[in-house]
Amino acid sequence: MILANPGAMNGGDEVVAAPVGPPQQLEWKFSQVFGERTAGEEVQEVDIISAIEFDRTGDHLATGDRGGRVVLFERTDTKDNGGSRRDLERIDYPISRHPEFRYKTEFQSHEPEFDYLKSLEIEEKINKIRWCQTANGSLFLLSTNDKTIKFWKVQEKKIKKISDMNLDPLKGVGNGSVASSSNSVNPKSYLANGGFQDRLSNDFSFPPGGISSLRLPTVTSQETSLTARCRRVYAHAHDYHINSISNNSDGETFISADDLRINLWNLEISNQSFNIVDVKPTNMEDLTEVITSAEFHPTHCNMLAYSSSKGSIRLIDLRQSALCDSHAKLFEELEVPGSRSFFTEIIASISDIKFGKDGRYILSRDYMALKLWDINMDSGPVSTFQVHEYLRPKLCDLYENDSIFDKFECCLSGDGLRVATGSYSNLFRVFGCASGNTEATTLEASKNPMRRQAQTPARPSRSLSSSITRVVRRGAENPGADANGNSFDFTTKLLHLAWHPTENSIACAAANSLYMYYA
Incomplete structure (x- = not known):
């Protein structure tokens, strides 16, 4: 995150501010699509993508679907350029290289189950995927449905063939x-x-x-085959639907969160977890908010954040208490007097939170907007990016058809200069969040992402301080239509997307299709 111009030494001890302006607006281009639908093709419910995640290096991408399957993709455009580091440095690659991924393997992570004690069906749908640290050339990842978390190991096995x-x-x-x-x-x-x-x-x-x-007999060939093996199953620890899993930076533990509790697990121990957050009241009639998302700090293994249905984010420190009922910091935006309505709490509910790479900022997504929070400033968000402001007159209709409860995810670029989130009609928005950057781009999940780009410029709001600016950015605000007059389709929604950890590359899901873009 760049919020102030860097300084440069100009002889002696004199420091001169470098004249660095806001970054230029990115020009997004189509890269790849997997599972593209033909015109009129009916999408099977089990094929709809429900989770997307890049690994730490960005060389692997995982998707999960409603059929309980996990599909892995691997980067090929960097893999094909082998050789020593010195040789690679001599090669003059173009500045913007076309990122390419290919299908690697897939496996059935979860199967439909039935809870006989509660007479409830448990869907096989993958809610979240998280990559773990690699070891000995093997890939490790966590996947979860509503009730059960699984730890997977994916490795290449050599198959020897004997002849003569x-x-x-x-x-x-x-x-x-x-x-x-x-x-x-x-x-x-x-x-x-x-x-x-x-x-x-x-x-x-x-x-x-x-x-x-x-x-x-002689060995004539050694073919390789990818195998996925479930190493651990973490079950029977959640009474409510799991909405989040998050790896700790220590590489040994992770958390899982449902509506009322957050549990801490050790990757190697599947029959025991520690309850670290419990918001369940003694009388369930007194319940006023639930946990909606949770994530570990990227570098501090003792800190994590979780969001609530009331629009607040709590930062907790595991060193303070075994049961973290009290928070270290609370981030919430004060309600404007006289603006409360029946839908106020519903649209304030946070559906997703993400830490920036350095852990200084938290990005949150509620139904109407993206908000960027500085963990050192709990008085309000640093920036607010309006996404669905044009839908405010239609909240009653959206409540009737349950669209108001859609849970959109959000993501940050690796350099912290931009944020992104999804919308309806398979659109997604990219905003610049550095000081002075008014970038606000609307793209469509198709082979021509700029086809329905909103032309309405972003409008900065009041300044908070000299180095930190609280701003409001808006995309197209025509009620029910984009900048070109196209009506929005509320049945097609882009809920899931992920930003490459080191490059300006985004992967997003439109129903059963995985689209990838680069800039």
């Missing part, structure tokens, strides 16, 4: 039949991992005169 056998397994049928000698071996007969294609019977007999010569 003394006996031809295709002809070794037993029961008195004569197997071929070494002179009649089929050179293309292979045995995977030493196994026969057809097992020889125990009463096999050698040919008359025996075998003239014997040869040692």
Whole structure:
């Protein structure tokens, strides 16, 4: 996050501010699409993508769907340029390289279940995916549905093929039949991992005169096969639906959160967890808010934040107490007097929070807007980016069709200069959040992302201080229509997206299709 111009040394000890202006607006381009629909093609419910996550390096991408499957993709445009670091540094690559991913593997993470004690069906839908630290060339990740978290290991296994056998397994049928000698071996007969294609019977007999010569079998090839194995299952710890999982920076623990509780787990221990946050009242009639999202601080293993349905964010310190019922800091925006209505609390509910890479800022998404918070300033958000302000006159209709309860995710760029979130009609918004940056771009999840770009410029609001500016940015605000007069489709919504950790590249889900863009 850049909020002030950096200084530069100008001889001696004199410091001169460098004349650095706001970053230029990015020009987004289509990169790839996986699972693109043809015109009129019906989308199966189980194929709709429900989770997206880049790993720490950005070389792998994972998606989960409502059918309980996890699909992995790997980066190829950097992998194809092998060689030593010195050789790579000599190559003059263009500044903007086209990022490319390819399908790697997929596996069935969750199956539908039935809770007989509560007479409830448990969907196989993947709610969240989180990458863990890699080890020995293997990939590790956590995936969860409403009730059960699983820890997966994905690794490449070498399959050895043996040839030059003394006996031809295709002809070794037993029961008195004569197997071929070494002179009649089929050179293309292979045995995977030493196994026969057809097992020889125990009463096999050698040919008359025996075998003239014997040869040692040889390994002719070592093919690789990807396998996914579930190493741990973390179950029976949540009475309510799990909405978040988050890895700790210590690489050993993670949290899982439902509506009323947050549990702390050790990756290696699946039968025990520690309840660190419990907001369940003694009398459920006194319940006024629920937990909606939770995430660990990216560098401080003792700190985490969680959001609530009342629009507040609480920062807690695990060193203060075993049960963190009291928060270290509370972030909430004061309600404007006279603005309260029936929908005020509903649209204030935070659906997602994300820490910036350095942990200084928290990005939150409620139904109407994105808000950027400085953890050192709890008086209000540093910036507010209006996303759905044009829908305010339609809140009653959105309540009737339950669209007002849609949970949109948000993400930050690796450099902290931009934020992004989804909207309806398969649109997503990208905003600049550095001081003086008025970037506000609307893109469509299609092969032509700029087709429906909003032309309404962002309008900064009042200044909070010389170095930190509280601003409000708005996209298109025509009620029910974009800047080009196209009506919005509330049945197509872009809920899930992720920003590459080191590059200006975004992956987003439109129903069953995965779109990728770069700038």
